[in-house]
Amino acid sequence: MLSVQDLTVSVITGEQPLDITRAVSFDIGPGEILGVVGESGCGKSMTSLAIMGLLPSKQIAVQSGRVLLDGSDITHLTPDQRVDVGLSGVSMIFQEPMTSLNPVMRVGAQIMEALRVHDRENGRDPFARTRELLDLVHIPDAALQMNAYPHELSGGMRQRIMIAIALACNPKILVADEPTTALDVTVQSQILNLIRELRDELSMSVLFITHDLGVVAQLADRVCVMYAGQVVETADVTQLFENPVHPYTHGLFSCLPDPGRRAEPLKPIPGQAPLLIDIPPGCAFAPRCADVTEICRSGTLPWESHSSGHQARCHHPRTGGRGNGQ
């Protein structure tokens, strides 16, 4: 469906381009939810914007690699160019539903704007279609809410509107960049369930980006773990949660507060993620890793399979499940 191949996004600065992501690759199958998890600055958001063709400025560009949608290369096309060549089909929702909606435009009009681009051929009445979409995302009183301005709605409702806008673009793939991070936990669960429900009903794929392992566990079918611009581990969701092999993934799990096991102290990963300008050679995680040896500090890393569909970028993969945190 969607295939990201060796995608490298860089900031072009004075002397040398700085790589925000380094050869990121993954595939999303039809109807699949792929979770991308990582901490701030790991490049997960830039990857999603690159997929959308929405990189924020001229200084940030795809250096190498490609994004394929159903086999067609869409890497260097902006969304409107994709419409022109008939390759649209990727929609996106963002972290801040408040700032992502135009404050001086009624929400109905913002949905219809997308319909006019993507739903012309169907000959459907955009008005009726907008109401349908609002029903689809469970907004009560759809007819009334169409005329609301964004500031008149709650955070959860705004994110539903954002989803409706995304759906108006007839997506094959929905890219969701931390869509529930700004929401309260009770509202978050509603939005997560809505996304899963829409995936089932509309059989679209979802690329879900988050920093929260809990959210990934709830929603994703498969997971990519990113660190310092690279995918360090990818696996089926149960596989990853039961049998993580990369020391960073292990570290993430041992950082999670768990009220059920209060007695055990957290085992944080020491140190902090490297800045873009001083990513070490070899394994970027080496300076924080407990298993580090000389081999990790230079050269290329192996991208090894551990079971079907489970790969990790590490010289010293840990086996034996989550408890084996050393």
Place this chain on the structure above:
Amino acid sequence: MANKSLMAVRELRTTFHVKRGRKTYALKAVDNVSFDLQKGEILGFVGETGCGKTTVGRSLIGLSKAEAGDVRYGGVNILALPERQLREVRLNVRMVFQDPYASLNPRRSIGDSVAEAGDIHKLFATAAERSRQISETLESVGLDPSFADRFPHELSGGQRQRVGIARAILPVPDIIIADEPVSALDVSIQAQVLNLLLDLQKGLGLTILFISHDLSVVGQISDRIAVMYLGQIVEIAEAEQLYQSPLHPYTRALIDAVPKPDPKIKISDGLAIGEPPSRLEPPPGCSFANRCPLVHDVCRQRAPVLKDLAAGRKAACHALDEVTK
């Protein structure tokens, strides 16, 4: 529970006056909140956006002006103290803020920021004494003493929050009010800071009021937890108890809504439907009634009061009998 109460809060109410167009609304950010803070404990306050948890913390030391209530600390009601004496109290009850960047003055060195409380209250006899204490404090939060000469923009988020904590423990206070101290941090850094807080609490015998929207974090660190909803405490209990057998339907909804890092446990959203009601014109009765799966007629008419249940356990709900069954 045999611990003695270090700070006793009774019927605290803090109201903000919000103007919308012509109308002025009285927003009860904190309404009739009572609890005891026991010496040496970590009391967690948890709730969603706008539930008043932050305002509780701020009202305790007068950063938000409480409208009514009694905060007994050191034998006096802090709320009634004149400004000058309140400032003395603030030396012993200190805050750690959510945004470690915004809470540090960009034009002051880390050392100056860490020593600020001491400087304000003129506690350093000599400059040498001052820099020695700065160094010691920085070390105790896991930072190199050389950080004293740096400026906030040179530090990472985790380091800044360590500075935020260092500033709250020089000189060592009785109580720390930590307002979402780890919300702005990445998971791996968050764990470091939580461990640091626990170490300091044990090492220095601190009492901490830990405010957070994140139930997992609060559950990990707190001895007791108070759950707030729209300005009121709906349940207060020991951490294990609260998790194993939540009494209030809201507590249950909150616990169930947290995504578990286990793909085998899926969350359902039948427990707290919809969103909170308007804070400016709250409905009569229980404020959770419109979202509650156990709602009765009485809930829409009369607000439940916080009832003492088992030892140290309180909840405010009309349907408690059903829950405990």
Place this chain on the structure above:
Amino acid sequence: MDLLSSWLVPFLKHRLSLCGLVVLIGVILAALLAPVITPYDPLAMDPIGRLQTPNMAHWFGTDHFGRDTLSRVIYGARLALLIGTGVVGFAMATGVPIGVLSVLFPRVGNVLMRLVDLMMAFPALLLALGLIVILGQGVTNAILAIGVVYLTTTARITYSVALRLKAETFVEAGRSMGANTWWLATRHIIPNLVSPLLVQASFVFAFAQLGAASLDFLGLGAPPDIPSWGNMLAESRRYITRAPWLLFFPGAMIVLTAFSLNLVGDALRDRLDPRFRDELANKGKP
């Protein structure tokens, strides 16, 4: 943090603003060294050599009294700097305390800021003209009249920036540790006001030039015997068809100075905290 180098960075990055800085330094030097570098006495008349076009002896030509335009332009820089410094000094010395006090003591502040708003109901030049009528003409009074105009904008900007600072978490943090108002003002608010006010000062300086030139031109500013750029323009006005160059040089000096100050102000503003940038963009110009 090296304060000086951090202020120099925007200039080194942007060539145009560096030019602005160089021009300003040039104007300041010309003003200081005027008696040394001027080829003629700016007041010396030469009835025979009237209205000369620029030539080797008189680079900028001579005016209708035969006075050397170059010398007069150089001496004009003195008055320009005097007025600029005076206006900035007055506006800062009055506006900043008003703004800061209004933030620290909201009750007094409400009244003070209402008064400032009231002053702003008078368009700038009209306010200055009214004050000139009351005070009478003269250099000092011109400085006062223009200074009052920028007192209001400076107080407004100081107020809004200080108001934001007061709401900053670091001020709150100071308060939470028992700091009193004096501490918050001197350690937190005022040090953070320095950069935005420096930007404001460069804009005020630029607008003071233009304001003073307007007053001079209308014959309500510096006395006519003083060689100011505005006066030179006013006097040469009648000769515009016969000697258009007479108007060119003093006018160009006003433009050059104001332009350079604006460039410098812009460069300084670009390195400011974005939160304060908008403040200055909207309220810096009356």
Place this chain on the structure above:
Amino acid sequence: MLLNFFTSYAMRRTGAAAVTMAAASVIIFAFIHLIPGDPTYVLLGDGATPEQAEALSKKMGLDRPIVVQYFTWAVNVLQGDLGKSLFFQAPVLEIIADGAETSLLLAGITMVWVVLIGIPIGMLSATRQGTAVDQTASGLAMLFASVPTFWVGLYLILIFAAWLGWLPSSGYPSIFEEDGLYNLRYLLLPSLALAAPNAALILRLTRASMLDVARQDYVRTARAKGIRPWQVTTRHIFRNALLAVVAAFGFTLAGLISEAVVTETVFSLPGIGRLVVQSILRRDYPVIQGVILIIVMLYLTINLGVDLINRYLDPRVELE
């Protein structure tokens, strides 16, 4: 509901403007008393006879408390009696009315230039950020913001009137005179001179606020929808950016009034601006007082209008 909010806002805002006007009138009233000398002679001129002084003194109630004097004056003003000009020996209001046509037309035409030049070039500059077009436009804008209007005016006169002889250099007969609307050519050069710094200001403002809006998340959302870049610019960026520009029109207006005083002098236009300068030189204090009063009133009214328009365009309800 929105309309209710708006009406209530409009009422409060109008009330506030009225209060400001009342307070400003106190200052303007005090103006006469602040001028050194006996107010009677300030108003009548030094050549006044004791009888005239006596009569005026009685009319103004100079022997009564200052508060009473203010209200007497205010009531007169409200009835349209702004006093009498010393120089023309005619009611101040009539003299101001004579200059109104020139000044209002000048301001109006200038505003047209400002909008026509400032906003489109500002937009262009923002959409071509960093290009040669943008740098030229921004550079010129800053240059023109630093140019004294009278200097521009003088050179415009030199080039278009003296050398080329295309346009008149000074004066302005009314459009109600012979030639009718053709007389507007007299206002062409003055309005261009006056527009230069103000258009520069609006250009810079439009550019800055377009760039600011272009960074907003909702613009990214709009792009993600796949609508055309020019539609993103017109529908999303421009509309929001315009709110900030409209809000700044009040400031522009204040600058425009100030510079009009100078421009009218340069082009010898029979407007209110030149009237105020001449009255100062003639020490015709009643006229100065009257002009200041009228201009402040006009300024506050227009500012109020701009505020209300802006508020009407922006559906977000202000949360105080």
